[in-house]
Amino acid sequence: MESRPESPRPQGAPRWVAMFYRPAAGSWRTAAQSPHRSPVLYALGEMTRTVRARGDEVTVALWGPKDGAWHRYDTPQHRTAVSQPDPEPAPGQPTGLAERMTGRRHQVLMAGLTQAGLHDLSPEDDTTVRALVERLDEAAVRRVAHWLATAGAAR
Template identity: 65%
Template sequence: METRPQSPQPPGVPRWVAMFREPTSGAWRLGAESPDRSPVLYAIGEMAQVMRARGDEVTVALWGPRGGAWHRFDAPVTVTGPAEPPPPATPAAQEPTRLAERMHDRRHQVLMAGLSKAGLYDLAPDDVTAVQTLVDRLDEATLRRVAHWMAVAGTGR
């Protein structure tokens, strides 16, 4: 049975805080803080992606206010291993033009924004592959529609 390290309570008045465990030292550090939960959840996803890209193990705990006191809202989450690298380009593939590359990046941003609004901030390797597939195969108008559906689902409307 795996036991995860427990995050210490953050200092100061209760607010939304993400505590990250340093993989090398084992020490906990404050990674993000805000009076609102959403920016902290977004920061957790972004920091987890960066840490996984470096090959680091990601352990994070979310703290926040409940009844005027500190409360840990979820058990520490540990994600190991690097993010999946993109598959190598085939020799027959041609270099994309600057415009095609920008449009690809734009479609990716649109989809990631939709996922964030739906409450999905930290993507597993399978999720990253699914996002890449959608970005590669859908036109921008269709992708925007899908992102809109996710954003509406995230607001509970």
């Protein structure tokens, strides 16, 4: 098993900072920072999915304030397979507005999972999210995302 490179502590006053390791350069890069945790966690999840969609491995570090000082928080270390895009819809499958609404429900649910601190989803998690998106209407998906965001803020 390859070892995870150690992330340097960010400069300046403690705030929420997401850092990504760049293997080609052998260095860490600040990817997102904010005085609030939620936007950094959201950015961390979105960037992780983007990098994995390109087929690359991701190593991240999450730093934040704790008792007035810097603290490195745990981030998922396991690697997961990148989910494959759905094939083109078969004739008779919904397109247009129905497809956009499904995509919107998926995005809302993924944002809720990210705010709950779940950044590294497995293929089984992705399958479950797709099943929820297909079965729930937009109001129900927004409610579930709200519950997840609230649970993430309580951590």
